[in-house]
Amino acid sequence: MPAEKARALVLRTTDWSESSRIATMWTREFGRVRVLAKGGRRLKSAFENALDLLTLCDIVLLRKSSGSLDLLTEARVVRRFQRLRDDLSALYSAYYVAELLADWTEDYDPHPRVFDEAVQTLTALGAPGVAVWPRLARFELVLLRELGHGPALDVCAVCATPVNQAGLAFSASAGGVVCPSCQPRQRDRRPLSPACWHALRNLAESNEATRQLDPAVHSELRQLLGQYITYLMGRKPRLLPYLGS
Numbered sequence: 252m253p254a255e256k257a258r259a260l261v262l263r264t265t266d267w268s269e270s271s272r273i274a275t276m277w278t279r280e281f282g283r284v285r286v287l288a289k290g291g292r293r294l295k296s297a298f299e300n301a302l303d304l305l306t307l308c309d310i311v312l313l314r315k316s317s318g319s320l321d322l323l324t325e326a327r328v329v330r331r332f333q334r335l336r337d338d339l340s341a342l343y344s345a346y347y348v349a350e351l352l353a354d355w356t357e358d359y360d361p362h363p364r365v366f367d368e369a370v371q372t373l374t375a376l377g378a379p380g381v382a383v384w385p386r387l388a389r390f391e392l393v394l395l396r397e398l399g400h401g402p403a404l405d406v407c408a409v410c411a412t413p414v415n416q417a418g419l420a421f422s423a424s425a426g427g428v429v430c431p432s433c434q435p436r437q438r439d440r441r442p443l444s445p446a447c448w449h450a451l452r453n454l455a456e457s458n459e460a461t462r463q464l465d466p467a468v469h470s471e472l473r474q475l476l477g478q479y480i481t482y483l484m485g486r487k488p489r490l491l492p493y494l495g496s
């Protein structure tokens with residue numbers, strides 16, 4: 252039973268017994284882990300308040316054989332994202348990030364790039380001068396790419412012809428933009444405005460996701476990403492209705 256150290260984000264906790272809790276965490280080293288924190292419900296436990304939702308902490312866990320929960324032996328707070336409490340759209344966005352990580356990734360499937368982007372997103376959300384929605388869309392695009400679902404934006408997702416901004420549509424089932432000649436066969440297609448196409452490409456390529464989007468572009472982008480992620484997950488994320496569109 253090797254002891255492993257990891258840096259972790261607390262995504263979800265459930266009371267387990269009178270004194271213990273089960274926590275779902277996302278670690279930089281191992282991806283998602285589910286751990287049993289014995290004594291985690293006691294006021295003065297070894298974990299102090301490190302198991303609060305959306306806390307970044309350093310942990311030590313004992314990996315168990317498959318089928319049983321790993322055991323959390325240490326957790327120390329590295330950072331709390333206090334600013335989330337002051338801005339409801341930032342808080343809902345953070346819960347949405349946690350939901351996607353908790354429900355859409357596998358145990359022990361690490362993606363350090365996703366972990367870093369999640370921490371950067373939680374740090375940025377609610378900060379002065381940071382626009383919440385572009386920052387969240389940037390996280391979604393990084394997550395999609397890392398999970399192998401990055402949408403095709405420069406070529407048609409069906410025929411691979413390079414596209415320009417005229418007459419484009421987006422299809423979740425095709426996995427990206429669809430050129431005019433391929434559109435009739437994509438029944439789930441939605442029109443894609445040139446402005447939204449540009450916004451998607453900018454957010455996918457750069458991490459300068461702080462500029463506010465035009466409200467119409469934001470609305471289109473939110474609906475497009477929501478529809479795509481719902482299609483891929485096979486259900487609508489619970490937090491999606493709270494993200495505004």
Ligand SMILES: [Zn+2]
Pocket residue numbers: 407408409410411412429430431432433
């Ligand atoms: Zn095409």
